[in-house]
Amino acid sequence: MLISYAQDAGNFSHDRETLAREHLAHELKSFDSVAGSGRARLSFANVPLAGASAFAAEAADVTLRLWAMLKPLLRVNKSLALYELVEKRLIPVLTAMELHGVMVDRADLRAMSAEFEGRMAEIETDIHRLAGQDFNVGSPKQLGEILFERMGLPGGKRGKAGAWGTDSSVLEGLAEQGIEVAQRVMDWRQLAKLKSTYADALIGQADENGRVHTSFQMAVAATGRLSSTDPNLQNIPVRTVEGARIRKTFIAAPGCSLISADYSQIELRLLAHVADIAALKESFAKGEDIHARTASEVFGVPMAGMDAATRRRAKAINFGIIYGISAFGLGRQLGIGAGEAKAYIDAYFKRYPEIRAYMEATKEEARSKGYVLTPFGRRCWVPRIKDKMPQLRAYAERQAINAPLQGGAADIIKQAMVKLPKAMADAGLSATLILQVHDELLFEAPDGQARATAELAREVMQGAAGISVPLTVETGIGKNWGDAH
DNA sequence: ACTATCACG
DNA sequence: ACGTACGTGATAGTA
Numbered sequence: 096m097l098i099s100y101a102q103d104a105g106n107f108s109h110d111r112e113t114l115a116r117e118h119l120a121h122e123l124k125s126f127d128s129v130a131g132s133g134r135a136r137l138s139f140a141n142v143p144l145a146g147a148s149a150f151a152a153e154a155a156d157v158t159l160r161l162w163a164m165l166k167p168l169l170r171v172n173k174s175l176a177l178y179e180l181v182e183k184r185l186i187p188v189l190t191a192m193e194l195h196g197v198m199v200d201r202a203d204l205r206a207m208s209a210e211f212e213g214r215m216a217e218i219e220t221d222i223h224r225l226a227g228q229d230f231n232v233g234s235p236k237q238l239g240e241i242l243f244e245r246m247g248l249p250g251g252k253r254g255k256a257g258a259w260g261t262d263s264s265v266l267e268g269l270a271e272q273g274i275e276v277a278q279r280v281m282d283w284r285q286l287a288k289l290k291s292t293y294a295d296a297l298i299g300q301a302d303e304n305g306r307v308h309t310s311f312q313m314a315v316a317a318t319g320r321l322s323s324t325d326p327n328l329q330n331i332p333v334r335t336v337e338g339a340r341i342r343k344t345f346i347a348a349p350g351c352s353l354i355s356a357d358y359s360q361i362e363l364r365l366l367a368h369v370a371d372i373a374a375l376k377e378s379f380a381k382g383e384d385i386h387a388r389t390a391s392e393v394f395g396v397p398m399a400g401m402d403a404a405t406r407r408r409a410k411a412i413n414f415g416i417i418y419g420i421s422a423f424g425l426g427r428q429l430g431i432g433a434g435e436a437k438a439y440i441d442a443y444f445k446r447y448p449e450i451r452a453y454m455e456a457t458k459e460e461a462r463s464k465g466y467v468l469t470p471f472g473r474r475c476w477v478p479r480i481k482d483k484m485p486q487l488r489a490y491a492e493r494q495a496i497n498a499p500l501q502g503g504a505a506d507i508i509k510q511a512m513v514k515l516p517k518a519m520a521d522a523g524l525s526a527t528l529i530l531q532v533h534d535e536l537l538f539e540a541p542d543g544q545a546r547a548t549a550e551l552a553r554e555v556m557q558g559a560a561g562i563s564v565p566l567t568v569e570t571g572i573g574k575n576w577g578d579a580h
Numbered sequence: 581a582c583t584a585t586c587a588c589g
Numbered sequence: 590a591c592g593t594a595c596g597t598g599a600t601a602g603t604a
Contacts, residue, residue, distance in 0.1 A: 234602060235584055254584085262585060288586060292599055316596060320589085327598045330588035338587080362589095362595095415594065424594030433592095490593065497595040501589090533589040533596085 177472050181506065182313065184513040188528065189311045189321075191516075196306035197328065197529045197539070199297050200344045200575075207340060208294040211286040218283045225276040232283050235261045248274060289332060293341045300326050311531070317494075318502040319473045319509075321531060329532045331576070343577035352545040352572050354526065355579040356552040357535035358508065359567045360385055362417050365503040368562040369470055370453030374446065379564045386410040392446040393439060412443055416450065417500055419493025454496055461495035469499045470562065471506040504534060507566070511559035512536065518555050524548055537576065545572045 169175040223229045226246065230237045239259025243251030250268055252260050263284075269277035300307050309328040311321050323329040331345065332338025347353045363385060367375035378388045387401045390409035408429060415425045426436035444451050461467050461477040468474060475498035479491040512531065519526050526540035526548040536556070540548040549570040556568045573579035 231602080236603070256583075258584080260584090284586080288600080291601080292587070296599080312597095315598095318596060320596065322597055324598065327588085330586090330598065332587060334588085341587095357589095418593095418595045421592090421594060423592060426594095427592095428594070486591070486593080493593075493595065501596060504589095535589080 172474060173472060174474060177506075181471075181509050181513060185313070185509050188512050188516060189313070192528055192530065193308050193310060195527050195529055195539075196302065196304075196308040197537070198304070198306050198346050198348055199301055200346050201298055201301055201305050203344045204294045204298050207344070208290050208298070211290040211294065211337075215283055215286050215290070218279050218286070222276055222279050222283065225279065232280060233287060235259075238280065242269070242276070246276075285335065285337060289337055289341055293332060296326055297344070309530075316505075318475050318498050319469065319505040320501065320533060321505070328530055333577070339577050343575045345576035347539055347574055350542060351539050352542050352574060353529075353576055353579040354538040354540055354545055354549045354552065354570065354572050355535060355576070356538070356549065356556055356568050356570045358504070358556065359569055361504040361507065361534050361566065362500045363413055364562070364564045364566060365470070365500045365507075366417060366450075366453075367564045369499055369503065370449050371563075372447050372449040372453075376564055382565075382567075386413060389413055389443075393442045408439070412439055415440075416443065417497060419454075419496035421489070421493070457495050457499065458492050461491070467495050467498050469502040469506050471503065471510075471560070473502050473506055475499070475502050507560045507562075508534065508536070508556070511556040514555050514559065515552070518551060519548070522547065522551055524551065526552075537579070 166175075169178050219232055222232055226241045228241070228245070230241055232238065236258055239251070239261045242248050242261065243259045248269060249272075250265070252265070254260055261280075263281060266277040266281050270281065297307055302308065307326060307328070309323045310325050311323055313321060315322045321329075332341045345353070363375075364379055366372065367379055374392065375385075378385055383398075384401075384406075386406050386409045387398055389412060390396060390401055390405045391398045393409060393412065394405055396405060411425065411428050412420075415421075415428070418424070420440055422433040422437040422440060425439065426433040429436065457467055458480070461480040465478065465480065466474045466476045475495075477491050477495045477498070479487045480495060482488045482491065508531065512528065515528060515536075524540065524544050524547055526538045526544060528536060529539050530537040536552060538548055538552060549572055553568045553570050557566045559566070571579045
């Protein structure tokens with residue numbers, strides 16, 4: 096995000112300019128490492144400045160020098176159009192989002208922090224009693240020694256450094272055997288995570304108006320996704336009851352609503368498009384429940400009266416396909432053996448035969464060129480595709496298969512983001528884009544414009560890019576982010 | 581500075 | 590024989 100700061104630096108307050116300087120330093124460091132590796136990324140623009148501060152002039156100078164170096168590379172790489180039409184136009188959109196920020200309910204966060212602290216203290220007492228001694232529950236090393244040495248529990252596995260593994264899958268396994276302390280540690284960890292990473296951090300990062308301002312990085316993810324830092328607002332909790340409470344502390348300004356609009360199964364739609372999978376395309380064209388249809392195809396059960404467990408297995412297979420499936424990974428996800436998982440995968444390939452050709456062609460593309468392309472021409476580098484170690488090579492192959500899908504989805508939502516400000520203005524709407532979370536956009540708008548904003552967002556997002564499968568967008572309106580779903 | 585863990589799509 | 594599902598970032602503990 097160097098450029099956005101360079102572009103607007105003349106209007107910045109002192110604090111904001113200091114922040115911008117830090118960003119500049121950060122970007123230059125990234126540039127050095129990228130340049131050193133002989134690879135170019137799309138992260139710089141030629142933004143002329145007028146009447147700007149000394150910092151802006153400095154940033155502009157750096158920018159112009161970088162641009163002189165990078166533009167020829169973009170041209171040679173056939174990436175200039177993507178850069179000019181998408182990346183460059185996205186810069187002011189992200190700038191506006193960062194500056195606008197999103198409001199949090201600080202009183203609510205403070206109350207939650209205190210509540211979590213109290214509950215953690217109680218849980219800690221329980222854990223110490225069950226363990227038979229006091230120790231630092233937050234220390235994985237001490238916890239592993241307590242569980243697998245002092246208490247002698249089964250199922251312990253040591254990692255590379257000889258430390259016992261104590262992550263959630265391990266604790267879950269113990270909890271299922273009725274080991275009470277394991278469940279209590281999971282409870283404690285959840286609260287610790289929510290308190291430190293979210294409640295306390297957000298309180299500290301809110302400005303005087305109670306708004307938090309993230310920084311969106313355009314040149315970090317290998318697939319072309321954005322990333323979000325300081326604070327990361329792309330990983331705000333939502334999946335658990337307590338996590339959803341954190342998400343509800345993200346609120347609309349007085350008199351405003353939050354509008355959420357998210358693409359439905361966008362990566363699976365990209366798969367249908369890119370791999371040209373007839374049955375999958377047909378299914379999306381009909382607007383079917385895609386996981387139910389997969390279940391029907393793979394397990395041979397009728398769509399009508401599909402049971403939840405079968406659909407769940409099919410959903411895991413669909414995710415697996417997007418991730419560059421392995422029998423091991425699918426088996427672990429479903430809690431079945433790799434052999435059974437392999438049978439599922441074989442059945443999938445039989446019903447959707449085009450997928451095999453896509454996977455083979457994509458791996459070959461990566462091997463021959465060192466990168467793969469999204470449908471919009473973005474390059475995703477796959478450096479270890481020819482590694483002599485089979486394990487690293489297999490990892491690179493999964494990356495190659497996933498990148499056009501994840502990256503293609505990123506291309507599409509970026510195109511929507513570029514079109515939205517003008518579309519909103521033309522419609523007489525004052526809605527502001529405030530967050531992007533990979534397949535979701537979050538807007539803030541006056542209450543009276545919420546419905547119109549949702550409808551326009553849907554229209555622009557669904558029409559952002561023409562692929563051979565329809566895109567669908569779900570919208571919601573609420574006074575907080577949780578209720579906007 | 582590195583590792584383990586866990587939050588999200 | 591091996592052992593990872595793809596992409597990220599923040600925190601606390603450890604060395």
